[in-house]
Amino acid sequence: MDRRGFIAGLALLGAGCLSRRPAVTVGSKNFTEQLILGELLAQYLKAVCGQPVDERFYLAGTYICQQAILAGRIDSYVEYTGTALAAILKERPSGDSRAVYQQVKQQYGSRFNLAVMPPLGFNNSFAMVMRGDDARHLGVSTLSQLAPVAPQLRLGVGYEFLERQDGYKGLVQTYDLKFAESPRVMDLGLLYRALQNRSVDVVAGNNTDGLIAALGLVVLEDDKHYFPPYDAVPIVRPQLLQECPPARTAFERLAGRIDAKAMRQMNYTVDGQKKDAAAVAREFLVSRQLLPV
Numbered sequence: 001m002d003r004r005g006f007i008a009g010l011a012l013l014g015a016g017c018l019s020r021r022p023a024v025t026v027g028s029k030n031f032t033e034q035l036i037l038g039e040l041l042a043q044y045l046k047a048v049c050g051q052p053v054d055e056r057f058y059l060a061g062t063y064i065c066q067q068a069i070l071a072g073r074i075d076s077y078v079e080y081t082g083t084a085l086a087a088i089l090k091e092r093p094s095g096d097s098r099a100v101y102q103q104v105k106q107q108y109g110s111r112f113n114l115a116v117m118p119p120l121g122f123n124n125s126f127a128m129v130m131r132g133d134d135a136r137h138l139g140v141s142t143l144s145q146l147a148p149v150a151p152q153l154r155l156g157v158g159y160e161f162l163e164r165q166d167g168y169k170g171l172v173q174t175y176d177l178k179f180a181e182s183p184r185v186m187d188l189g190l191l192y193r194a195l196q197n198r199s200v201d202v203v204a205g206n207n208t209d210g211l212i213a214a215l216g217l218v219v220l221e222d223d224k225h226y227f228p229p230y231d232a233v234p235i236v237r238p239q240l241l242q243e244c245p246p247a248r249t250a251f252e253r254l255a256g257r258i259d260a261k262a263m264r265q266m267n268y269t270v271d272g273q274k275k276d277a278a279a280v281a282r283e284f285l286v287s288r289q290l291l292p293v
C-alpha cells in the first residue's frame with residue numbers, strides 16, 4: 001500500500017470522529033508489557049479517531065484498571081482473559097482459550113457493560129521462573145519437580161499474585177510447594193532484579209517477559225496445567241465505539257497481530273536494550289502497516 005492510499009484509508013477510518021468529541025483515554029497496568037500495549041492502543045486510536053489520546057499508564061494492577069474503566073476515567077486498556085476470569089469475575093480458572101474468552105466476553109458485557117475485543121494474538125500465562133544454572137544443578141524443569149527442593153528456595157511474587165484465585169494459594173496446594181520462607185512481595189518490575197542478585201530463587205513472572213531469555217532464566221513447565229489461558233484482549237467502554245465507530249475496526253485489525261515471539265521481543269527491546277516504549281510501539285505498528293512510515 002502506498003503512502004497516499006494509506007492516509008486515505010486512515011481518513012475513511014476517521015470519518016465521523018469530529019473535533020467536538022472529547023479525547024480518548026487509554027490506561028495500562030504498571031509493567032513493561034502493559035506500557036507497550038498501552039502505547040500501541042493510544043497511537044493507533046489517535047490515528048483512526050483523529051483525536052488526541054490521553055495516556056493514564058502505570059495504574060498499579062488489575063483492580064485499579066477495572067475501577068478506572070468502570071468509572072469512565074479510561075476508555076480502554078489491555079487485560080488478560082485468565083486474569084479477568086479469576087481476579088475480576090471470581091470464577092474458577094479453568095477451560096481452553098476459546099471457552100475462557102467467550103465466558104469473559106459474555107460476563108463483562110452483562111455485568112459491567114464493557115466490550116471485550118478479539119484477542120491480540122498471544123497468551124501471557126504466569127510463569128514460574130528460576131535462574132538457569134540453579135534449575136540445571138537441581139534437575140528441575142517442571143513445577144512438580146520443584147516440590148522436593150522448594151524448602152531450600154525463596155519465592156518472589158507481585159502484589160496481586162498472593163490474593164488472586166489463580167495465584168499463590170492454589171499454586172502451592174496444587175504442587176505441594178513449601179518454600180524456605182513466606183513469599184517476598186515486590187513490584188513486578190523488581191522481580192528479575194531480585195532473581196539476578198539472588199535475593200530470591202524463584203519468581204512468579206510472565207511467559208512473555210523479555211528478560212527471561214536475556215538473563216538465561218528458565219520457565220518451569222506447568223505440568224498439571226494449573227494456570228488458565230491468559231490471552232491479551234482490549235477492554236473497551238461502549239461509549240468509545242459509539243463516539244468513534246472506526247475504533248471497532250481498529251481493534252479488529254489488531255486481532256491476532258501480536259504473537260508471543262513479537263511481544264517477547266518488544267519487551268526485551270524496552271527492558272534489555274532500554275529503548276523508549278513509545279518508539280517500540282510505533283515501530284511495530286509501522287511494520288504491520290497499521291501506521292504510515
